[in-house]
Amino acid sequence: MLAFVTSLRHPRNSTDYGRVEQLLLETLHSVTQQTSDDFVVIVVGNREPSFPLPDRVHFVRVGFRAPAPKSIRVSRSPFIRDKGAKIGIGLVAARQFSPDYVMIFDADDFVHRGLAEFAAANPGQNGWVFKDGWMYSRARSAYRPQPQFNRTCGTSFMVPYDAYGVPDELEVTATKSEVREAYGERLSKIIGAHKWAEEWFADHGRPLQPLPFQGAVYHVDTGENHSSNALEGWAKPLGSRMVAEFGISPTRGRLGILWACYCSEPAARVDAALGPVSKILKRVYRGVRRRVRRTS
Known part of the structure; x- marks a missing residue:
């Protein structure tokens, strides 16, 4: 089984939380269109979504405080720690499903429909890193290839569940400080952040293979990206292939x-x-x- 795990930002640190929920809904449409039913989805956040969750999607509520006051501009570090702690809880929640592999994904990205089927067909592997993928702008209805995808987007790893070292004693009711203490450096190196996760896994005896196809789409121009990245310059118009493989819903004719x-x-x-x-x-x-x- 493949467990997809994601987190939602705190409502107080969102420009438009209704927009955050709409992005999540679109992302869940993408994730749950897998060609294999051998998957589960865990969403962790401070507020349960206002829409009915699709089949195989489970929400875990946490009481973590907002990582920063809404009126104060701060660095990304508090938000990364908040995301890492929520994903850490999500990994604990996934434990009851005994997944073989885990994929951490951002709640506004899109994933390939064949990931669960691919994971089921390749048991016992160290895992995969998404070297190639796509960058997509809904504002432009356009996309283009994104090289070094795993350096740019967090939706870029599919690894065995035990690679994250989920502590047996940790429960979904844990506080943020208890989560940080339980995971140690894994929270900042491979759970809450992604840029150098490939090297971390290799240094800890888990060299990852490149996924042999584009496995995810990095969604930009949403108005809720921490990175504020945008799709500029040359790009392709959204076509039927992207719609079919990643479940992206066209917004225009x-x-x-x-x-x-x-x-x-x-x-x-x-x-x-x-x-x-x-x-x-x-x-x-x-x-x-x-x-x-x-x-x-």
Whole structure:
């Protein structure tokens, strides 16, 4: 079995918590469309989602205080520690399902539908690192390949459950300080952060294999990313392959996707680079709009 584990930020540290929940809903749609039923999903947060959870999704509520006052701008460190503690609780909650592998994922990303099937077909491995993946912007309805994916996105590892060393005595009711003490450096090295997790696993006798396909999509331009990364420059318009493999729901028709991808902000650099092509697309779009107005 593959256990997917994620966390939600504290409502007090969110710009728009309704938006956080909407992103989670879209992500859960992606995660739960696995081609194999041999998986479970654990979500940890301070407030239970306002929507019904899909099958195989379990919510664990924690009472952790907000990592920082909402009105004060601080570094990312308190948020990383908060995320790590929640994921640590999620790993404890996953224990009852006796998973073979675990995948920690961010609650606004998308994952490939074949991960649970792949994990079931490859028992006893050290695990996999997602070297290649995609970056996607819903604002632009566009995506492009993201090299060194595991350096950029936290949704990038699938490893055996015992690789995280979940303490037997730790319970889901543990305090944040008890979680930090129980996991030690693992909380900051491989649970709450991801950038150098591949090296940590290798140094601790668990060299990871590259996943042989793009396993995840890093979702940017959401308004709730701690990293504030954005998809700029050249990108591909969202197509049927991405929709089918990752469960990304299109928010526009085909013409609207092309317009958002190539002709409007934040694609100004692409617009300038395309030159005449961009102008043609704009004229086509305006013509269609005029015809729609005349017939309505």
